[in-house]
Amino acid sequence: MLPDPSTTSAAATSTGATTPAPASSPHDEFRRLESGLDALQTVPPTERGPFRRALDGVLPPVLLLVALVCAWQFYTVVAEPRPDLYPGPLNVAAAIGERWADGRLQQAVATSIARGGAGFLIAVAIGTPLGLLLAEWRLLRRALGPLLSGLQVLPSVAWVPAAIIWFGLTDATVYFVVLMGAVPSIANGLVSGIDHVPPQLRRVGTVLGASRSQLATLVILPAALPGYLSGLKQGWAFSWRSLMAAEIIAMGGSIGFGLGSMLQQSRELADLPAVLATILIILAVGILVELVAFAPVERRLLRRRGLNPGAHR
Amino acid sequence: MNTTTDAPIAAPATPVAAGTTSHAPAIRIEGLGKRFGAAGPVVLEDIDLTIEPGEFVCLLGASGCGKSTLLGIIAGLELPTTGTVTVTSGSAAVMFQESALFPWLTAGRNVELALKLRGVPRADRRAQVLDLLDLVNLADAADKRPHELSGGMRQRVALARALAQDRKVLLMDEPFAALDAITRDLLHEELERIWRETGRTIVFVTHNVREAARLGQRVLLMKSRPGRIANEWRIDDTGPRRIESPEVSRLSVEITDQLREEIRRNAS
Numbered sequence: 001m002l003p004d005p006s007t008t009s010a011a012a013t014s015t016g017a018t019t020p021a022p023a024s025s026p027h028d029e030f031r032r033l034e035s036g037l038d039a040l041q042t043v044p045p046t047e048r049g050p051f052r053r054a055l056d057g058v059l060p061p062v063l064l065l066v067a068l069v070c071a072w073q074f075y076t077v078v079a080e081p082r083p084d085l086y087p088g089p090l091n092v093a094a095a096i097g098e099r100w101a102d103g104r105l106q107q108a109v110a111t112s113i114a115r116g117g118a119g120f121l122i123a124v125a126i127g128t129p130l131g132l133l134l135a136e137w138r139l140l141r142r143a144l145g146p147l148l149s150g151l152q153v154l155p156s157v158a159w160v161p162a163a164i165i166w167f168g169l170t171d172a173t174v175y176f177v178v179l180m181g182a183v184p185s186i187a188n189g190l191v192s193g194i195d196h197v198p199p200q201l202r203r204v205g206t207v208l209g210a211s212r213s214q215l216a217t218l219v220i221l222p223a224a225l226p227g228y229l230s231g232l233k234q235g236w237a238f239s240w241r242s243l244m245a246a247e248i249i250a251m252g253g254s255i256g257f258g259l260g261s262m263l264q265q266s267r268e269l270a271d272l273p274a275v276l277a278t279i280l281i282i283l284a285v286g287i288l289v290e291l292v293a294f295a296p297v298e299r300r301l302l303r304r305r306g307l308n309p310g311a312h313r
Numbered sequence: 314m315n316t317t318t319d320a321p322i323a324a325p326a327t328p329v330a331a332g333t334t335s336h337a338p339a340i341r342i343e344g345l346g347k348r349f350g351a352a353g354p355v356v357l358e359d360i361d362l363t364i365e366p367g368e369f370v371c372l373l374g375a376s377g378c379g380k381s382t383l384l385g386i387i388a389g390l391e392l393p394t395t396g397t398v399t400v401t402s403g404s405a406a407v408m409f410q411e412s413a414l415f416p417w418l419t420a421g422r423n424v425e426l427a428l429k430l431r432g433v434p435r436a437d438r439r440a441q442v443l444d445l446l447d448l449v450n451l452a453d454a455a456d457k458r459p460h461e462l463s464g465g466m467r468q469r470v471a472l473a474r475a476l477a478q479d480r481k482v483l484l485m486d487e488p489f490a491a492l493d494a495i496t497r498d499l500l501h502e503e504l505e506r507i508w509r510e511t512g513r514t515i516v517f518v519t520h521n522v523r524e525a526a527r528l529g530q531r532v533l534l535m536k537s538r539p540g541r542i543a544n545e546w547r548i549d550d551t552g553p554r555r556i557e558s559p560e561v562s563r564l565s566v567e568i569t570d571q572l573r574e575e576i577r578r579n580a581s
């Protein structure tokens with residue numbers, strides 16, 4: 001057995017005679033002890049400055065992009081391929097500049113983003129209550145769940161012919177296709193977010209005396225937020241893809257001039273630089289929306305919960 | 314059949330216990346039995362137990378003896394198959410092995426949520442949160458999120474949250490089992506002090522004999538399959554004792570011997 005604790009501590013601090021400890025109550029002593037252990041057990045966060053973080057995030061992709069464009073330009077200069085079949089970066093840039101100058105580019109981007117955004121918001125408005133119903137109502141989930149998962153796999157472009165027959169060449173066609181693409185992702189994301197709420201958190205909510213509605217709004221929904229957000233991200237991706245597919249196939253009528261239409265128009269003119277230019281712009285809009293709208297929200301959400309995305313070094 | 318919990322959201326100060334007689338127990342369990350499913354194994358059998366107000370009771374047993382199930386039934390999270398459980402003051406506060414703090418809320422907000430669900434008006438909550446966190450020596454950590462706290466600190470926030478419920482009975486399900494020995498030792502002291510300050514009735518489930526001998530006024534040893542109460546020790550309360558002390562060691566040896574005997578019975 002251990003010897004009397006008071007003698008051990010006296011022996012251990014035999015040099016303590018020169019540094020007398022401040023007189024304090026046992027409770028204060030205990031609090032100091034506990035605070036000391038807390039300090040030992042918590043690692044101070046090594047937060048890097050916002051500038052450094054931005055640099056770390058922005059520099060690698062930008063460098064890669066510059067390298068790719070340089071390689072491409074190098075190839076066109078050295079191999080001198082036919083410019084109508086293998087245009088160089090400069091031809092593509094010129095095509096972009098031309099479309100910017102006559103205003104078609106701005107119009108196409110604005111039309112597509114407005115439609116994609118509106119379609120996405122409608123999809124959120126439908127998919128969210130649907131996901132809630134599916135998560136809470138078991139029978140509905142058994143009946144509708146497989147169908148919804150199937151719809152998520154079905155390429156929504158498959159709906160375009162049917163939509164054109166139903167709605168003609170109108171915006172309704174475009175929105176229908178976008179919704180068929182995005183709603184299942186959003187609903188399924190919410191369902192899986194709710195499924196992954198740790199049962200312990202529900203138990204705590206119950207123990208704390210939460211009513212059914214309080215449990216839903218104060219415990220389950222906040223806990224399901226990360227899953228819901230990744231459903232939203234996927235929903236946006238499906239919206240944007242479906243929109244482009246619809247715009248490429250359904251042109252004319254009362255459908256406005258979007259990026260998909262611009263792509264299809266360039267193809268009809270066999271204008272490869274313009275085709276490539278449009279593809280790059282579609283890609284850029286997708287990346288920009290992810291970077292501006294989703295990434296910051298997701299990063300904040302996960303950091304606050306101690307789930308740092310890509311933090312492992 | 315039924316868990317009698319009169320007025321589940323009753324104010325904790327309702328003098329149900331004090332009003333009747335001076336000798337109303339805090340928890341009364343009679344003829345309690347539990348099996349999972351109609352043909353499932355019997356988990357608990359013939360549990361009769363009376364816990365007095367302000368008692369610190371440790372429920373001790375090997376894994377699978379049903380001690381956590383018993384706690385869950387007292388908490389009202391599970392229903393007994395037979396018998397009755399009466400928590401005189403209404404419902405009980407519960408603390409689990411995992412702190413189960415809500416990861417999207419700060420430590421302070423976690424405690425505040427318990428106050429909010431109890432119906433404490435918003436204006437009073439902030440001050441009460443700080444008082445409760447100060448009780449577990451974490452007033453400085455109110456704005457920290459659970460992932461920024463150590464395991465011991467998280468359990469102390471969970472303790473503050475359980476105290477925020479302001480129930481007379483506090484049920485604890487192996488709350489310190491996942492902590493290192495040094496932290497656990499400090500939390501024993503913390504818990505004992507809070508128990509003495511607040512006068513709560515504590516039922517503390519553990520599989521750690523020394524922990525039970527260190528903390529409990531009463532130690533109940535449970536045997537397994539079916540879970541029953543095998544023996545009971547009452548420890549004279551002569552003020553705080555340390556886990557290294559000879560009396561805790563002596564009691565631990567005695568309890569461990571019997572615990573081993575109970576476990577040996579399960580050998581085929």
